[in-house]
Amino acid sequence: MTEIVPPKALWAQTLLLLALGIGGGYAATALGSADFSILDPPRVAVGSGELDRMLTGDGSSGAGEATAPPGDGGAAPSVKMVGFLDIMTKLYGNPTVTFVDARDEPSFEQGHIPGAIPLDHDKALVDPTYRDSRERHIPRDHVVVVYCGGGECDLSRRLAASLLSRGYRNVLVYEGGWTEWQAEGGEKASGGWSPPAGEDG
């Protein structure tokens, strides 16, 4: 016959392992000076003069200063924010500006900013082929405006940080996103995206 071992040994061992594991993890992280800023990149509103320089090609957003890919020990580049007014007066309809939609494809198809290129952030994280196929249509010398749903959605900031770390220099985030765009009466388009004629998807 068998009997169950009293729980004292079980809980003592469990607590000991928890202490060793969590303590060891912190020690290892501290020794390696882990940088968690990739989780929440710092954000700053783009200044009017800076925006004009970006559009005239006189300078980057400044966020290109730190271009180390996330997780490589380099500081996460600052993500610059842009508002609806600046978008309507300087960016929307400008041939040197590309809008990028960070939401999933079904959301994009239901409605998006006209001319925007869909780049599903979550899908791009796990499928480099998909990511590269869409980035091929985002000119690196353009001002790139990334948006998502707005409100609590932070896909746009994360996608912007990713683009900056991959060498894009002029990347802005429209934090108000699709929600604000609709509320402000911005033009809308719907349906899927297809690459321009003569280019691969």
Added chain:
Amino acid sequence: MREKLFHPWLLWATRWLLAAVFLWASWSKITDVPAFALNIKNYGILPIDITPAFATGLAGLEVVVGVALLLGLWRKGASFLTSAMLVMFIGALSYAYLTGRSIHCGCFTATMDPAKAADVRGEMLTRIVQDVGLLLLSLHLYWGEIRTPRVAQ
């Protein structure tokens, strides 16, 4: 039947298999904790403020539990913790799947194998099934470890 199910050799094999899995899984996490924290953030469960601490603690715990299982130390506690972690992994991955997310679980690597990227949600289901299998092994080990024979009078 019960004695065969909890034969020492079978428990030994289960322990070593679990040790190998947890040590293998912990390697990519402990060597790049920020990337692992990003995987955890993608689940959309934890507040971002505690995600770094959670990732750090979990990565370290997987290493220590794996080593403990490998060396046969504190087997009761180690098997209890592996079972608890697997229940947590299954729960988190199931939550992400049911809420429509398409994410890489971060179970063994920080990024997904491109060959599997075409069916992210299918891969999530596969991971859930694999974790259920590991949970059964872990529970087998746990139950085997907390049983002790009564000395004959």
